[in-house]
Amino acid sequence: MRWFWFVFSLIILSPASPLKAQVIVIDTGHSLAHYGALSASGKTEFSFNQRLAKLIADNLTQAGHQVIRMGEDGKMDFLLNRVRHTDKANLFVSIHHDSIQQAWQDAGRQHEFSGYAVFVSTENPYYHDSLRCALAIGQALQAAGKLPSLYHATAIPGENRPLLDAQYGIHRYDNLAVLKKAQSPAILIEAGVIVNPIEERQLLKPQQVKLLAKTITNAIHNCLS
Numbered sequence: 001m002r003w004f005w006f007v008f009s010l011i012i013l014s015p016a017s018p019l020k021a022q023v024i025v026i027d028t029g030h031s032l033a034h035y036g037a038l039s040a041s042g043k044t045e046f047s048f049n050q051r052l053a054k055l056i057a058d059n060l061t062q063a064g065h066q067v068i069r070m071g072e073d074g075k076m077d078f079l080l081n082r083v084r085h086t087d088k089a090n091l092f093v094s095i096h097h098d099s100i101q102q103a104w105q106d107a108g109r110q111h112e113f114s115g116y117a118v119f120v121s122t123e124n125p126y127y128h129d130s131l132r133c134a135l136a137i138g139q140a141l142q143a144a145g146k147l148p149s150l151y152h153a154t155a156i157p158g159e160n161r162p163l164l165d166a167q168y169g170i171h172r173y174d175n176l177a178v179l180k181k182a183q184s185p186a187i188l189i190e191a192g193v194i195v196n197p198i199e200e201r202q203l204l205k206p207q208q209v210k211l212l213a214k215t216i217t218n219a220i221h222n223c224l225s
């Protein structure tokens with residue numbers, strides 16, 4: 001019996017006790033056939049999403065978490081398949097890169113829009129946990145020198161996504177299908193605006209992608225700990 005308590009106390013009191021591994025779904029937004037936005041230089045949003053999602057997934061795996069990857073091969077064209085494993089997940093994170101309204105593009109306003117945005121749905125069954133992790137990601141991105149784009153809150157058709165937190169760029173998007181249907185806390189991240197040529201150049205730099213991935217990974221890790 002003493003042995004039991006000795007081993008028990010070693011496990012419980014050890015300062016270097018191993019982290020609690022979480023199950024995290026990392027979703028690569030869009031697909032090869034339906035590639036999302038086109039960047040200023042004509043690259044597909046999917047290619048940006050694929051690069052960043054892979055690094056985040058690799059980082060989380062290295063940190064000891066169980067990562068379920070969705071859409072990484074570009075062949076997932078049925079949207080709700082992306083959330084099919086969320087019943088056993090602690091968090092669903094969908095990775096995207098942003099465009100702007102066609103009218104703003106036509107008016108040559110691409111340079112006016114930059115930065116990240118994070119979305120959650122109040123219709124997700126774990127809305128409060130979703131918001132908590134979204135805030136952790138927004139805070140971490142700002143600490144890494146990134147700024148929120150905020151234009152999705154503009155009160156016009158096609159935008160109108162109210163800010164839940166203006167400082168950290170967290171928006172409410174109730175009907176976003178993957179966020180609403182996920183059976184775990186769920187977040188969608190627009191990592192940057194690829195129709196802005198200056199921001200696109202940044203988002204193509206391997207060091208910048210690494211920084212984004214590391215920042216998002218640490219925030220996920222911390223909000224689930």
Ligand SMILES: [Zn+2]
Nearest residue numbers: 029036096097
């Ligand atoms: Zn997208």
